[in-house]
Amino acid sequence: MIIEEIQGNINSSDLKAPHIERVFMKSDDLLKRVLRVKTDHGNEMGIRLKKKKELKDGDILYQDEKNMIIITTIKDDVLTITPDSLQQMGEIAHQIGNRHTPAQFEENSMIVQYDYLLENLLGELGVSFKREKRQMKEAFRHIGHSHE
Structure with a gap:
């Protein structure tokens, strides 16, 4: 079929x-x-x-x-990030954007696919997050971009 x-x-x-x-x-x-x-x-x-x-x-x-x-x-292995302030959200969004990591947003959380380097960075910056298995409604979409 x-x-x-x-x-x-x-x-x-x-x-x-x-x-x-x-x-x-x-x-x-x-x-x-x-x-x-x-x-x-x-x-x-x-x-x-x-x-x-x-x-x-x-x-x-x-x-x-x-x-x-x-x-x-199938549930994805993700990091659910919940910044404490707008400034912290901006800083972590900048870091994630520099890595070209696709993100999704739900309420006051940013959700990204699990990456141990990003997990370490969030810990170093003191950003609240948790690693979890989560069923995503949509796929993580990579945006084509180059630094030319």
């Missing part, structure tokens, strides 16, 4: 199916348009999206009256 378009998202609809199969994916794979995946029931399928669209947690790959196949993202 080749999936060429997303049928919707289970998180934004009232759709229910008596039988749900899941495709577990790393958040990095959500950025890919062409993939070969296997469901938790062992069924293999290809994903080849016609439109340039990023996959998201909960996307419905297939659906009929009895079955639904959805994407479930």
